């Protein structure tokens with residue numbers, strides 16, 4: 001069996017291309033997680049060896065990174081992640097003769113559960129707000145992943161980081177729909193807020209470079225922005 005690829009060089013390359021955080025996990029471990037065991041996994045995921053998880057920080061000083069439009073990739077932040085992934089994919093082929101394949105964002109479209117993968121790869125932990133919470137940026141990150149046909153040194157999970165244990169729960173208090181009122185995240189309540197956001201788009205006074213359409217949807221981020229971790 002080929003030796004596992006060293007992680008440091010891969011991380012350096014990913015960061016030089018613009019990723020804020022990067023980590024790696026083995027696919028076999030990921031598929032053993034509860035959410036993946038309950039789910040029909042695409043054969044391409046099952047045959048891969050490693051998953052590389054990239055995070056891009058979404059600073060609240062730049063809300064437009066997260067605004068949805070009707071272009072491919074949906075948000076400027078996600079389009080940037082897709083570009084990083086494509087460049088990394090070429091780099092893997094050239095540097096290691098390793099085939100990397102881009103994973104779609106959604107687990108239900110041949111992807112994986114990205115938050116689970118990020119936790120396994122040591123990027124952060126699951127917060128009470130149902131989001132990945134990273135030490136460096138709190139929950140203010142967006143994720144994408146690459147599948148690799150070689151083992152890479154694993155980088156997680158994180159130990160000694162459990163910010164929610166001692167926190168007052170700012171995220172839960174910030175929710176306008178009380179989506180955490182029963183102690184667990186209620187997607188149906190969050191969905192009501194998303195529908196409200198969809199019916200009330202942001203209208204830009206003039207087009208912004210890279211964002212030609214003027215109507216954008218700014219989905220609620222209150223439970224994300226209220227978190228003090230990584231400030």
Ligand code: SF4
Pocket residue numbers: 127128129133163164165167168169170171172226227228229
């Ligand atoms: S605000 Fe507090 S409870 Fe909520 S995710 Fe952040 S650390 Fe955890």
Ligand code: SF4
Pocket residue numbers: 174175176177178179189190191193194220221222223224
């Ligand atoms: S995104 Fe908004 S509505 Fe949804 S859970 Fe977070 S705070 Fe509540």
